Amino acid sequence: MSTPRDEVRGPAIVEGALPSAVDLVIIGGGIAGAASAFFAARAGLQVLVIERRNEIASLTTAAATGAFRLQHDNAEELALVREGVDLYLNFAERTGLDDWDLGIRQQGYLFCSRTDASAAKARDLVELQRGFGLDDVELLSGDEARARWPFLAPSIVQARFRAGDGFIDQVALARGYAAASSRASQIPGATGSGHAQYALSVEVTGFLRGESGAITGVETSRGGVHAPAVMIAAGPWSGNVAALAGLTLPIAPTIRQKLVIPNLPVIDQAGPMTIDDETGSHWRPAGAGCYALRTDPATPAGPPLLKVPTDDRYAHALLDPASPSALALLAPFWRDVWSAGLPAWHLAAGQYEYTPDHRPFIGATEVAGLFVNTGYSGHGVMCSGGGARRAIDLLLGRTDQRTEPFRVDRPMHERARDVL
Numbered sequence: 001m002s003t004p005r006d007e008v009r010g011p012a013i014v015e016g017a018l019p020s021a022v023d024l025v026i027i028g029g030g031i032a033g034a035a036s037a038f039f040a041a042r043a044g045l046q047v048l049v050i051e052r053r054n055e056i057a058s059l060t061t062a063a064a065t066g067a068f069r070l071q072h073d074n075a076e077e078l079a080l081v082r083e084g085v086d087l088y089l090n091f092a093e094r095t096g097l098d099d100w101d102l103g104i105r106q107q108g109y110l111f112c113s114r115t116d117a118s119a120a121k122a123r124d125l126v127e128l129q130r131g132f133g134l135d136d137v138e139l140l141s142g143d144e145a146r147a148r149w150p151f152l153a154p155s156i157v158q159a160r161f162r163a164g165d166g167f168i169d170q171v172a173l174a175r176g177y178a179a180a181s182s183r184a185s186q187i188p189g190a191t192g193s194g195h196a197q198y199a200l201s202v203e204v205t206g207f208l209r210g211e212s213g214a215i216t217g218v219e220t221s222r223g224g225v226h227a228p229a230v231m232i233a234a235g236p237w238s239g240n241v242a243a244l245a246g247l248t249l250p251i252a253p254t255i256r257q258k259l260v261i262p263n264l265p266v267i268d269q270a271g272p273m274t275i276d277d278e279t280g281s282h283w284r285p286a287g288a289g290c291y292a293l294r295t296d297p298a299t300p301a302g303p304p305l306l307k308v309p310t311d312d313r314y315a316h317a318l319l320d321p322a323s324p325s326a327l328a329l330l331a332p333f334w335r336d337v338w339s340a341g342l343p344a345w346h347l348a349a350g351q352y353e354y355t356p357d358h359r360p361f362i363g364a365t366e367v368a369g370l371f372v373n374t375g376y377s378g379h380g381v382m383c384s385g386g387g388a389r390r391a392i393d394l395l396l397g398r399t400d401q402r403t404e405p406f407r408v409d410r411p412m413h414e415r416a417r418d419v420l
């Protein structure tokens with residue numbers, strides 16, 4: 001499904017020695033780093049993206065479900081996703097990559113309430129969203145929802161649905177940003193002679209600093225690189241990387257798994273992402289089967305990991321009809337899937353990069369020359385376009401750091417974990 005890396009269409013890979021100096025070093029070649037490189041190269045900067053793995057978009061980004069939604073509970077994140085979706089839907093035109101397939105499927109997000117209490121909360125949320133100008137979320141009774149999606153359980157009392165939400169191939173998106181950033185002269189509206197290169201299997205191990213203490217570059221496993229600006233986009237590793245510069249960045253890596261069932265004919269491939277408001281359990285069509293997930297609020301944060309372990313109990317908590325988080329509570333066909341004998345399945349895992357208020361860190365830090373674009377708290381695919389555009393505008397002084405809602409030094413209130 002994803003676009004393969006190749007000589008012609010892939011990113012420009014640095015072979016051998018790293019460049020001695022560039023305008024901007026980006027630490028991390030996940031979707032946040034690649035999207036940042038795209039906007040920086042478009043703005044005329046010479047960029048070096050440094051990725052410790054041997055492939056871009058291969059850590060957290062690869063594990064994602066690739067889903068996007070405008071149905072958020074705050075206007076700021078909604079704006080980030082709205083800007084991103086506009087970019088994804090017009091990707092060829094905006095990037096100059098003619099036929100890049102992002103696998104976009106706008107099949108909607110369907111949140112289902114099984115109790116009156118969560119139905120009341122959902123109504124309040126839709127009201128709030130209408131206040132943000134999001135006026136295309138439908139509130140449906142249980143019967144109206146079942147008339148449209150007959151697989152839904154009789155116990156569902158209400159549903160909220162937005163048809164424009166959907167899924168994207170997030171690895172293809174990250175590779176698209178990277179490919180376009182490496183041929184920035186072809187990006188419509190590009191200024192200057194920007195260009196991005198990607199150094200793979202290279203780890204940033206420290207920072208170069210000037211007499212004033214300002215960052216002047218990075219130390220890596222393949223030597224130093226000078227740059228007046230360095231951006232941390234290291235996903236769950238961002239806190240550790242920031243610590244190398246003496247900066248405290250509160251990121252709490254938290255394991256999140258994805259159950260992949262490659263072939264399951266009972267799944268309606270034209271159907272929506274279907275979510276249980278009570279448990280957070282959900283699935284979305286993928287391949288000839290589905291991805292199924294659930295955020296367990298009890299999962300503790302831990303250190304960032306290079307290889308994220310999976311646990312079969314996660315799959316059983318979704319599939320076993322006796323489980324309190326069973327998908328069968330949402331749609332009875334899951335009971336039949338269990339009793340017929342499970343089809344082939346496997347688990348993938350990554351880490352959510354939670355900040356205390358579950359909103360990203362974007363922009364300058366207290367360390368001169370050091371910028372961040374990270375901490376997306378599980379929303380980094382859908383927010384990548386809007387977040388990276390902001391990060392580069394802030395870095396270039398095009399927008400004011402003091403009014404940036406996602407600035408690192410904003411007042412933060414701990415937030416309960418969302419179901420997604």
Ligand SMILES: Cc1cc2nc3c(=O)[nH]c(=O)nc-3n(C[C@H](O)[C@H](O)[C@H](O)COP(=O)(O)OP(=O)(O)OC[C@H]3O[C@@H](n4cnc5c(N)ncnc54)[C@H](O)[C@@H]3O)c2cc1C
Pocket residue numbers: 027028029030031032033050051052053056057058059060061062063064065066067068202203204205233234235236237238241256257258348349350351352353373374375376377378379380381382383
């Ligand atoms: C199971 C799961 C499902 C998800 N589903 C969705 C979804 O449906 N929609 C959505 O929007 N988001 C989703 N997310 C969240 C999304 O995947 C992340 O927010 C996003 O991928 C983060 O991208 P990133 O570039 O910040 O981090 P990463 O993809 O982790 O990239 C960071 C990179 O930095 C590199 N790095 C770290 N340290 C160094 C160093 N010292 N030197 C060099 N390189 C370094 C790493 O190797 C890594 O490749 C999901 C996440 C998970 C785990």
